[in-house]
Amino acid sequence: xxxxxxxxxxxxxxxxxxxxxxxxxxxxxxxxxxxxxxxxxxxxxxxxxxxxxxxxxxxxxxxxxxxxxxxxxxx
Numbered sequence: 001x002x003x004x005x006x007x008x009x010x011x012x013x014x015x016x017x018x019x020x021x022x023x024x025x026x027x028x029x030x031x032x033x034x035x036x037x038x039x040x041x042x043x044x045x046x047x048x049x050x051x052x053x054x055x056x057x058x059x060x061x062x063x064x065x066x067x068x069x070x071x072x073x074x075x
Contacts, residue, residue, distance in 0.1 A: 011037040027059040
């Protein structure tokens, strides 16, 4: 779920979901997290930066957090 605030060129978001892992083990996973997308300009094609974090847990009760940050360019 993303909530763009056009007057500030910022868009906070949350994410919730699940998946299925098929690496060395096969198990279900669940995710919850959030982040922010900041754009430099007022059109949808402007460059920007983002940062988010996601907490994940699995059927084997393994838990981990992924934190990402980066630059976004429309080419």
